[in-house]
Amino acid sequence: MAKRSIGKIAVLSVCFAVMAFSIHGMFGANMAKKKNDIDQFLHHATCYYAISLMPFLGFSKQKSERPDSSLQFTSTDISLARKLDSNDKLRSFRDKFVITDPNTIYLDGNSLGRLPKSTIKYMQNVIEKEWGEQVTRRHMGSRRERVNAKLAQLVGAQPEEVLISDSTSVNFYKLVVAALQLKKDRTKIITADLNFPTDVYILEGIIKLLGNKHELVFIPSDDDITIKNEAIQSEIDEETALVTFSHVAYKSGFLYDMAKVNQWAHEKGALVLWDLSHSVGAVPIDLGDTKADLAVGCTYKYLNGGSGCPAFIYVRRDLQNDLENPIWGWLGAQDPFITPRYKASPGVKRFMVGSPPSLSIAALEPALDIHLEAGRDNLRKKSIHQAAYLIYLAEQWLFPLGFELGSPKNPEIRGSHVALKHPEAYRIYQAMTQSPPPAIKVIPDFRPPDNIRMSVVPLYTSYNEIYLAMKRIREIVEKNIYKQYSE
Secondary structure (H helix, E strand, O other): OHHHHHHHHHHHHHHHHHHHHHHHHHHHHHHOOHHHHHHHHHHHHHHHHHHHHHHHHHHOOOOOOOOOHHHHHHHOOOHHHHHHOOOOHHHHHHHHEOOOOOOOOOOOOOOOOOOHHHHHHHHHHHHHHHHHHHOOOOOHHHHHHHHHHHHHHHHHOOOOHEOOOOOHHHHHHHHHHHHHHOOOOOOOOEOOOOOOHHHHHHHHHHHOOOOOEEEEEEEEEOOOOOOHHHHHHHHOOOOOOEEEEEEEEEOOOOOOOHHHHHHHHHHHHOOEEEEEEOOOOOOOOOOOOOOOEEEEEOOOOOOOOOOOOOOOEEEEEEHHHHHHOOOOHHHEEEOOOOOOOEEEOHHHHOOOOOOOOOOHHHOOOOOOOOOHOOOOHHHHHHHHHHHHHHHHHHHHHHHHOOOOEOOOOHHHHEEOOOEEEEOHHHHHHHHOOOOOOOOOOEEEEEEEEOOOEEEEEOOOOOOOHHHHHHHHHHHHHHHOOOHOOOO
């Protein structure tokens, strides 16, 4: 305990003792008569003394249950959206992206991010100079290492723990097989109803490939939005080889507590594999601090690397040489072309397979630079605020029209996209994306059976866009415009 805290405790103790002696002196012989009153007074005084000591003994007051006032809105007028944009400290980053159609509002950054302007000039140099004039590969290795290091910053890892390589699905396959091979004496794989379908398909295929020796257990969602922590903890046992979740659920935007899941799995000796595709670039991630084992993630959503940009792998350093890549290729070998037999490279590099798509990796680097310049905590703060504004407008305008929130209301367990549910969601989605001019076109994403997903990307989404998008949805429903489209 710090000396300053001990000193404060001593002062409080002396004051309490002086107060007690003073009371005794005041009442003297009448003490017995006044005993009840004094006892009551001393009881309250003792309670106050104990409460005063709590901060110095490592206790703290319970957090206020009052909602964050910065997330409370009181106006549906467009003037508020304009004011929020004018006060936005990150508003200049919008100008770093290609936005050509003022009549289109893009809210699908959780599927494919916008093109950074800096990428155009950067790629022109890569194509014309490095490839066209120099016809060289000497830049490729150093650029790949730089990209690995920048990705590591975004996910709270060390550069030697991150590797850009292949697609998310291929990387997921490699790590699942490697994890199950390491935990050969265990047969249980845990995932959730909310998990990304492709990950589930891969798990099912691997189970079949390994002789149907493993059981795939799905943790159900009670509300199709969230997964309860106690359901996760109670399912993990000594038979569990692997726990794998999408860090942010692709449909509802539910955000898992990474630290707790890692802890519960490790207590039972299991490994955890995270799919970061809907969280990297959207929420702060700390793979190192949470003691994560394994992770994969894509780079074309919130990271704005472009369609087809390769994904990345994370493997905690102390696990790397214990895990075996099930796909043996020349770039994962320790001495390619020197020996005819495969010997795995040490470290995370063993999870490489074949030649990486160098042009796509190059396109990713300037996009990562924008993220690092903005700062992930700044981006998260704006994301939470913009999503709260979107939900507020939905509550005022859309809930009376039959919409429901398909995402957690609590921002602490929500990523950067918001799902709105409606029985006519598909037709409303068509009207949003296909209405001819002069109507505003709004580009969200649709997920069956009734989810319209809208992503706020704080690098380029404005409050004015959120306002106009929600206003347009209200108009589509109120005027029955959606009924012009097929079910």
